[in-house]
Amino acid sequence: MHYDILEKPDFSLVRVRFQAPGEQLLVESAAMVAKHSSVDMKTQMQGGLLGAAKRKLLGGESLFQNTFTASAAGEELWLAPGPEGDVEVVEMDGQTPIFLSSGAFLASAPTVQIDTKWGGAKGFFSGAGLFLLAAQGTGPLFFCAYGGIHAVDVGPAGYICDTSHIVGFTGGLEYQVTKVGGMKSLFFSGEGLVCRFQGQGRLWISTRNPSGLVSFLQPFRTVQSS
Amino acid sequence: MRFDIQYRPAHSLAKVSLDPNESVVAESGAMVGMSTNIQMQTQSGGLMSGLKRMFGGESFFRNTFTAANGPGEVLLAHSLCGDMVVLDVPAAGYFIQSSSYIASTPNVSIETKVGGMKTFFAGEGVFVLDATASGPGQVLVGAFGGIQELVCDGSLVIDTGHLVAWDKSLTYQVGKSGSGWIASFLSGEGLVCHFQGQGRIWIQTRNPAAYGQEIGALLPPRSG
Numbered sequence: 001m002h003y004d005i006l007e008k009p010d011f012s013l014v015r016v017r018f019q020a021p022g023e024q025l026l027v028e029s030a031a032m033v034a035k036h037s038s039v040d041m042k043t044q045m046q047g048g049l050l051g052a053a054k055r056k057l058l059g060g061e062s063l064f065q066n067t068f069t070a071s072a073a074g075e076e077l078w079l080a081p082g083p084e085g086d087v088e089v090v091e092m093d094g095q096t097p098i099f100l101s102s103g104a105f106l107a108s109a110p111t112v113q114i115d116t117k118w119g120g121a122k123g124f125f126s127g128a129g130l131f132l133l134a135a136q137g138t139g140p141l142f143f144c145a146y147g148g149i150h151a152v153d154v155g156p157a158g159y160i161c162d163t164s165h166i167v168g169f170t171g172g173l174e175y176q177v178t179k180v181g182g183m184k185s186l187f188f189s190g191e192g193l194v195c196r197f198q199g200q201g202r203l204w205i206s207t208r209n210p211s212g213l214v215s216f217l218q219p220f221r222t223v224q225s226s
Numbered sequence: 227m228r229f230d231i232q233y234r235p236a237h238s239l240a241k242v243s244l245d246p247n248e249s250v251v252a253e254s255g256a257m258v259g260m261s262t263n264i265q266m267q268t269q270s271g272g273l274m275s276g277l278k279r280m281f282g283g284e285s286f287f288r289n290t291f292t293a294a295n296g297p298g299e300v301l302l303a304h305s306l307c308g309d310m311v312v313l314d315v316p317a318a319g320y321f322i323q324s325s326s327y328i329a330s331t332p333n334v335s336i337e338t339k340v341g342g343m344k345t346f347f348a349g350e351g352v353f354v355l356d357a358t359a360s361g362p363g364q365v366l367v368g369a370f371g372g373i374q375e376l377v378c379d380g381s382l383v384i385d386t387g388h389l390v391a392w393d394k395s396l397t398y399q400v401g402k403s404g405s406g407w408i409a410s411f412l413s414g415e416g417l418v419c420h421f422q423g424q425g426r427i428w429i430q431t432r433n434p435a436a437y438g439q440e441i442g443a444l445l446p447p448r449s450g
Contacts, residue, residue, distance in 0.1 A: 084307075085237070105307045148233035150301070152259065161259040180257075180266045196262065205259050205301070207239040210306030216434070220442020224449045 001025070001070075001109075003140060005087050009148040012087035014079040014107070018070030019098045025077065026114075027066045027107040033078040040069045051115075067110070079107055081144035088149045088167075088204060089142045096201070097136040097171040100143050104167050109139025143168055147208030163208045170201035227331060229364065235309035235372050240302045242329065242366075245292035246306070251331040251336075252302055254287045261298035283368030290332070302329055304368035311373050313365050313391065313428070319358035321398075322391040326367045327355055336362040346396065356394075366393050382421045389434030391423030404413050 002017045013033065016025060037039070043064050045051070068077050081087065090098060092112055108114060115134045135141050145167045152159055154173055163177060175195045197203055227250060228243040239258065242250050258350075261302040267290045291300045304310065313320065315334055322336075330336060345380040357365050365371075369390050376382065378396055386400060421427060 009233055147303075147307075148237035148239060150232070150239055150259075158262040159259060160262055160264070162257060165258045207233050207258065207303050208235045208305070208307060213307075216306060217438055217442045217445065218448070219444045220438035222443060222447045224447035 002138075003089065005123055007088060009086040011084055012080065014087055014089075014142055014146070016077040016079070018075045018077070020071055021070055021072050023070045024110045025068050025107055026110055026112075027068060027077075027079060028081075029064050029066060031079045031081060031106055032066065032068070033080045035068065035077045036075040038071045039075050039077055040071060042067045042069070044047055054198075076220055079142070083146045083210060085144060085146040085148040085206070085208070087142055087144045088151075089140050092135065092138050093143050094138040098141060098143075098168055099132040099134055099171070100168040101132060101166050102220060104143045104145060105133055105135075106142040106144045108135060108141045109137075109138045112137040112141050143204075145206035146210045146213075147206040150205045150207055152203045152205060154197050154199065154201055154203050156200070158196060160194050160196050161204060161205055163193050163195050163206075164211060166195060167204040167206050169197065169203045172201035173197045173199045173203065179216050227364075229312040229366055231312070232304065233382070236307045238308065238310045238368070240310055240312075240328070240366055242291075242300045242302060242362065242407040244291070244298050244300065246293055246296050249290050249292040250300060250329055251288055251290050251332055251334075252300070253327055254289060255305070256302045256328050256425045257289065257291070257300060260291065260301045261293070261300075263294050263296055264298045264300055265294050266291050268432065270342050288336075304328060304370075305396070306370045308369040308371050308430065308432070309373045310366060310368045312427065313367060314360035315357055315363045315365055317359075319356065319394045320365065320391050321394055322355040322357055322367060324353040324355055325434070326369060326390045327365070328368045329366040330357065331363045331365075333360070333361050334359045334365055336365075338410045345371050357391075365391075367428065369428075369430030369432075370434045370437065374429050374431060376427045376429060378421045378425050378427055380422075380424075382427065384419050384421065384427060384429060385433065386417045386419050387435050388429045388431075389419060390428040390430050392421065392427040396421045396423045396425040396427070398422070 001019055001023050004015055006013045006015060043066050045064055087106060092098065105114065113136050149167055160180065175197050177193050179194050180194050227248050230241040230243065231238050232241065233239050244250060269290060273389055294327050310328065326338065335358050339354045339356045373390060399420045400417055400419055
């Protein structure tokens with residue numbers, strides 16, 4: 001399949017053009033914008049009820065996902081995430097897994113296996129969700145974020161990222177949730193906790209996060225009179 | 227130090243490249259990512275200036291990021307969607323609307339100037355920061371929406387909610403927008419800033435308070 005991403009980075013839209021009948025794309029629920037009417041859509045719980053429930057509860061993804069199947073070459077499918085923001089795509093090579101934070105998954109080839117990964121106690125404070133989605137296999141993997149997506153190639157020196165801005169990272173990177181600065185900074189810096197990445201790989205950071213907007217809007221809500 | 231602003235205008239991100247031992251001062255909470263050799267120090271600049279700053283609608287604390295043992299980078303962003311610009315601080319300095327400030331070079335001194343009771347009651351109070359530099363300094367400001375540079379040649383009237391920064395050479399006065407208080411209120415324009423003199427004014431193309439009132443009102447009520 002051929003694909004490109006239009007309207008980057010503010011209002012990204014994925015356009016997929018299938019190259020052969022039978023080609024498939026697995027898509028997060030509600031992400032379809034348009035398709036040729038002959039492209040078949042099947043809704044299913046990927047990985048059975050248990051797998052889907054785990055993904056929903058732990059990975060922040062929907063219970064159901066849709067599989068789109070082409071019936072002829074040249075058919076097209078358009079996808080977009082709910083909020084405004086960027087979409088990135090990685091052609092998976094069968095070797096390096098990619099870990100996505102909750103809600104970042106948009107679509108993937110059926111040859112990419114998606115599983116939830118226990119973030120472990122180290123993910124406990126991360127705010128990015130206790131759980132990560134682990135993607136492994138070959139073919140395209142599309143992921144999205146609120147805001148722009150900024151890629152950082154992490155070398156031996158490592159990199160530090162605010163936990164609420166992590167979109168995903170490649171295998172080969174290890175992370176640790178820590179504080180920055182001294183005790184005073186932990187409480188007063190406004191920086192909260194950060195993820196300290198070590199190893200060799202690529203890290204994707206979102207330039208905004210939805211909680212910033214939500215906490216701005218919160219005081220503007222009317223107050224319920226009791 | 228170099229500021230490089232990417233993903234403009236809606237989701238702008240400032241990459242600050244620091245030489246060894248160079249520092250950048252940033253608003254609390256603005257850091258998105260950084261190299262591992264960056265040391266962060268939180269400072270309130272003393273209790274009084276901290277309190278004054280909090281009164282100015284800013285957070286109490288600011289962070290200083292310093293590259294130790296080699297060069298490093300810091301990524302900074304605003305919490306709301308919008309553009310950023312880097313302004314060279316002139317000898318005379320700038321006034322900056324408090325929530326627009328994101329970062330500055332260490333030789334820029336940022337003082338809170340309390341805008342007076344009249345602005346305090348406006349809800350969208352114009353609390354103003356006084357930025358002056360000892361030597362060539364820069365300040366990074368962020369907007370809600372896009373940023374436009376306007377030139378004041380004589381006089382100009384600007385809605386207080388759209389102000390980002392202006393040359394200190396301008397005199398300004400916050401006041402009503404219409405001929406009377408009732409007309410001002412009914413016009414929906416609220417308080418405006420009357421500028422006099424020669425200088426530049428940077429405005430943001432959206433007003434955060436207007437956005438909050440319009441969108442926030444559509445959300446279900448919160449309790450208590």
